[in-house]
Amino acid sequence: DFLTSVLVQPTPSSSSTSTPEPVANLKRKQPSGEGSTSLNTRFGSFPHTSLLVPAGSQVRSASGAGFIHILRPTPELWTLSLPHRTQVVYTPDSSYILHRLRVRPGSRIIEAGAGSGSFTHASARAVYNGIHEKKSTIQTDGTTTKEGEEATTTDNSGSGSGGITGLTDSQGRVLSFEFHTDRASILRLELRQHGLHQIVTVTHRDVCASGFSLPDPELDIGGNTYATAVFLDLPAPWLAIPHLTRENGSLSQTKAVRICCFSPCLEQALRTIAVLREQGWTEEDLVEVAHKRLEVRRMGPNGREIGAKARSQGDDEIKIASVEDSVSKLKKQLWHRKTKQARQRERLAKRRKLDEDGNEEVQDNDSDIDMDADDDDDEVEEATEAAEEDSGNGRLHLFKQGRVQVRTEPELKTHTSYLVFAVLPLPWTEEDEIAAKSKYTLPP
Numbered sequence: 378d379f380l381t382s383v384l385v386q387p388t389p390s391s392s393s394t395s396t397p398e399p400v401a402n403l404k405r406k407q408p409s410g411e412g413s414t415s416l417n418t419r420f421g422s423f424p425h426t427s428l429l430v431p432a433g434s435q436v437r438s439a440s441g442a443g444f445i446h447i448l449r450p451t452p453e454l455w456t457l458s459l460p461h462r463t464q465v466v467y468t469p470d471s472s473y474i475l476h477r478l479r480v481r482p483g484s485r486i487i488e489a490g491a492g493s494g495s496f497t498h499a500s501a502r503a504v505y506n507g508i509h510e511k512k513s514t515i516q517t518d519g520t521t522t523k524e525g526e527e528a529t530t531t532d533n534s535g536s537g538s539g540g541i542t543g544l545t546d547s548q549g550r551v552l553s554f555e556f557h558t559d560r561a562s563i564l565r566l567e568l569r570q571h572g573l574h575q576i577v578t579v580t581h582r583d584v585c586a587s588g589f590s591l592p593d594p595e596l597d598i599g600g601n602t603y604a605t606a607v608f609l610d611l612p613a614p615w616l617a618i619p620h621l622t623r624e625n626g627s628l629s630q631t632k633a634v635r636i637c638c639f640s641p642c643l644e645q646a647l648r649t650i651a652v653l654r655e656q657g658w659t660e661e662d663l664v665e666v667a668h669k670r671l672e673v674r675r676m677g678p679n680g681r682e683i684g685a686k687a688r689s690q691g692d693d694e695i696k697i698a699s700v701e702d703s704v705s706k707l708k709k710q711l712w713h714r715k716t717k718q719a720r721q722r723e724r725l726a727k728r729r730k731l732d733e734d735g736n737e738e739v740q741d742n743d744s745d746i747d748m749d750a751d752d753d754d755d756e757v758e759e760a761t762e763a764a765e766e767d768s769g770n771g772r773l774h775l776f777k778q779g780r781v782q783v784r785t786e787p788e789l790k791t792h793t794s795y796l797v798f799a800v801l802p803l804p805w806t807e808e809d810e811i812a813a814k815s816k817y818t819l820p821p
């Protein structure tokens with residue numbers, strides 16, 4: 378699943394399941410593919426049934442012409458391949474947002490709306506701290522929940538309903554809200570299929586009307602259990618912000634809370650900032666992520682990219698001749714040069730003789746002859762040293778070769794939006810002031 382794939386290293390005892398199997402074995406397992414769903418690529422067709430192999434395995438196409446590697450699922454791969462029910466948040470944005478919201482293993486994050494679940498998957502991995510499932514958990518009412526019970530609610534009234542189980546103080550959790558019935562239920566299904574259903578709580582609710590707080594039995598009070606991070610990807614976040622308070626239990630009682638609102642236009646962003654200020658949020662910050670990939674290439678003197686073929690085959694080195702091959706090639710070239718010079722000398726001598734005998738005018742071709750033939754031995758030696766230095770084991774690193782050329786991606790792939798960040802600091806009470814004064818002696 379998504380969590381073990383990213384966070385858990387295979388143990389020695391389970392390593393047999395993650396060791397790639399020999400291609401030959403996998404090929405024998407492949408069915409004909411007729412009648413079954415296939416992945417069709419330019420490298421060939423891959424029946425889905427042939428892909429049910431351990432991650433890391435190489436699978437040959439039905440025709441045997443190409444192959445693919447089976448990768449473990451990650452939030453990044455899911456974002457690229459998920460069924461779009463809405464616009465989604467892409468990885469350059471989600472990684473930056475989660476970083477700015479200081480989401481880490483054990484955090485509680487509120488998300489609305491859930492949409493296609495792209496951000497949900499990224500945050501589920503960020504909050505996951507290994508404390509979930511496969512154990513009974515003591516609830517606030519003293520009862521225990523069963524292993525693997527689902528953490529979803531179907532409340533649309535704002536009053537909440539039972540259903541969340543297995544929460545503990547230290548457990549990371551994504552509290553996700555979505556008011557579209559089908560989107561909420563499809564996301565639940567996907568989260569279950571991906572093994573994330575005990576980390577993400579999907580609540581079917583209009584957060585602008587009914588807010589975020591979940592009834593006490595659902596959240597295990599008794600520690601820092603409320604959200605310390607909020608992500609709003611809503612058309613009108615300013616309507617939802619007033620519902621985010623410490624008093625109603627949606628936000629942490631003991632920690633500063635960070636928020637990010639994702640809005641496609643500046644007017645919306647400014648309206649959000651105004652309401653955040655009214656509600657006591659501080660440190661407002663407006664950011665636009667303009668993610669651009671830079672392609673760095675090494676160009677050869679012929680204007681072509683060096684090692685393009687090698688790289689397209691996943692190789693970051695190009696093969697070169699061994700030192701012995703280079704030296705024997707140079708020696709051959711030297712032999713040809715010396716032979717040519719000898720022939721030219723012979724021709725010249727013949728003409729001079731003719732001139733002496735017949736007074737014919739002779740063109741002096743000496744300038745065409747390389748008279749520094751003796752230096753050639755030095756050249757061979759220098760070339761040998763250079764080849765030895767470069768080649769090592771007969772392969773040349775691409776990064777050392779040619780002129781560097783940098784190109785940017787022609788278009789931005791992210792769904793660009795304005796990100797409004799803000800912080801809700803802990804309130805500073807009169808008691809805090811007295812306690813601080815008694816602790817520190819302030820200068821008069």
Ligand code: SAM
Pocket residue numbers: 463464465466489490491492493494495496497554555556557560582583584585586610611612
């Ligand atoms: N962040 C999501 C992702 O990465 O896949 C995409 C969110 S999509 C742009 C916005 C979602 O907010 C829609 O699915 C919509 O149904 C939901 N939504 C809009 N208003 C809402 C509200 N008042 N309460 C809950 N959800 C709402």
